[in-house]
Amino acid sequence: MSVPILDTGIKLVKNVGSFGFGAGSLNDLPGYVNSRRTRAVEARGEGKVVYIIDEFFADRPEIIARLGAQTSDRIEFVATREEPKTEAIDQRVADMIAAGFSKPAALVGLGGGITLDTTKAVANLLTNGGVAEQYQGWDLVKRPGVHKIGVPTISGTGAEATRTCVMTNTRIGLKLGMNSDHTVFDHLILDPELTATVPRNQYFYTGMDAYIHCVESTGGSYRNAVGDAYSRETINLCRQVFLADDMMSPESRTRLMVASYLGGCAIATSYVGVVHPFSAGLSVVLGLHHCVANCIVLRAMREFYPAACDEFLAMAERQRVTIPNGVCKGLSDTQFRALYDATVIHEKPLTNALGSNYRAILAYDKVESLFRKM
Numbered sequence: 208m209s210v211p212i213l214d215t216g217i218k219l220v221k222n223v224g225s226f227g228f229g230a231g232s233l234n235d236l237p238g239y240v241n242s243r244r245t246r247a248v249e250a251r252g253e254g255k256v257v258y259i260i261d262e263f264f265a266d267r268p269e270i271i272a273r274l275g276a277q278t279s280d281r282i283e284f285v286a287t288r289e290e291p292k293t294e295a296i297d298q299r300v301a302d303m304i305a306a307g308f309s310k311p312a313a314l315v316g317l318g319g320g321i322t323l324d325t326t327k328a329v330a331n332l333l334t335n336g337g338v339a340e341q342y343q344g345w346d347l348v349k350r351p352g353v354h355k356i357g358v359p360t361i362s363g364t365g366a367e368a369t370r371t372c373v374m375t376n377t378r379i380g381l382k383l384g385m386n387s388d389h390t391v392f393d394h395l396i397l398d399p400e401l402t403a404t405v406p407r408n409q410y411f412y413t414g415m416d417a418y419i420h421c422v423e424s425t426g427g428s429y430r431n432a433v434g435d436a437y438s439r440e441t442i443n444l445c446r447q448v449f450l451a452d453d454m455m456s457p458e459s460r461t462r463l464m465v466a467s468y469l470g471g472c473a474i475a476t477s478y479v480g481v482v483h484p485f486s487a488g489l490s491v492v493l494g495l496h497h498c499v500a501n502c503i504v505l506r507a508m509r510e511f512y513p514a515a516c517d518e519f520l521a522m523a524e525r526q527r528v529t530i531p532n533g534v535c536k537g538l539s540d541t542q543f544r545a546l547y548d549a550t551v552i553h554e555k556p557l558t559n560a561l562g563s564n565y566r567a568i569l570a571y572d573k574v575e576s577l578f579r580k581m
């Protein structure tokens with residue numbers, strides 16, 4: 208991959224408005240939310256809040272009780288069996304409006320990437336109108352969304368920090384977010400105590416998303432000096448976490464929460480590489496979730512990322528995590544064709560990694576043989 212270093216061309220970067228950090232910082236949520244409530248009451252006489260929460264917490268009354276929700280607020284849960292779909296987002300918005308929550312004082316999203324992305328999309332739709340697919344793309348959201356607060360409960364995707372919310376549009380077979388400054392959270396609560404209950408395999412897969420974003424970004428030819436600095440520290444923290452004896456000790460969970468946030472800031476200024484396009488193929492065609500798909504892909508990408516691939520395998524072994532194998536076994540020619548199409552369509556990251564003639568490097572047979580290794 209000996210391509211020249213080029214500027215990403217990204218000149219204006221919007222960051223999260225503010226954040227609170229540290230074990231126990233969830234306790235600061237009610238105070239912050241109430242300040243938004245008061246403002247809304249002063250401006251328009253009501254200050255209702257909607258809490259959008261990962262379904263895992265439906266059985267955790269001890270967490271729900273700490274949110275400070277009032278009886279006039281709305282609490283709704285997000286199923287995580289499937290990653291967000293545009294139709295489901297539209298339905299959620301319609302239900303919220305029908306229940307009298309068209310202008311909440313704030314939205315609070317508490318959960319993993321699925322829940323955070325759902326919260327971001329809903330916030331934009333409530334103020335901009337229309338349906339989710341209208342805003343899939345770059346800078347199509349015209350007005351600021353409802354004030355939104357993100358509370359991640361699993362670390363790695365960086366969804367808490369980015370300007371996008373990834374959704375699949377099944378009608379046209381497209382996985383794309385609302386890339387907009389208006390999609391960025393206004394406030395975050397980063398409380399590493401919340402990640403203690405994540406299942407180990409899931410913790411590893413999602414955590415690896417931060418590592419993989421930054422390996423791809425620093426391995427590419429379009430670079431940004433700030434992005435590089437964020438990426439280097441993200442990789443550094445991921446090494447400390449995944450090469451430690453216990454990736455889920457309180458110290459490791461704190462480090463990974465920082466890595467996730469910084470990794471999100473890194474991708475706001477730079478591009479990913481070869482792993483994410485192949486991973487998107489696995490998600491669109493086979494329905495695999497983003498983070499486990501990334502791990503499956505990286506294991507097969509030794510020729511593109513030799514050092515990262517070896518390091519990743521060492522991390523998985525050290526943490527005794529298994530990566531699914533043989534996911535493309537027995538697929539039909541039509542399915543391999545669909546995988547190829549869903550991969551090579553990602554021009555920007557593939558050009559970043561391989562140069563503008565990436566389609567010559569990733570010829571059909573080559574792509575199929577890589578998928579067969581997964």
Ligand code: NAD
Pocket residue numbers: 261262263287290291318319320321322324360361362363364365366369370371372373401402403404405406409413416496497498
């Ligand atoms: P997730 O939302 O997919 O959740 C994974 C699983 O972990 C779910 O079963 C969930 O219920 C569970 N879980 C979450 N927190 C838990 C906790 N504290 N204890 C126990 N279980 C818990 O998680 P993810 O991997 O963070 O998110 C993946 C999603 O993020 C995908 O939809 C992907 O497209 C998206 N994503 C978004 C961005 C972005 O910039 N917006 C970037 C990368 C990925």
Ligand code: ZN
Pocket residue numbers: 364416420483497501
């Ligand atoms: Zn990712």
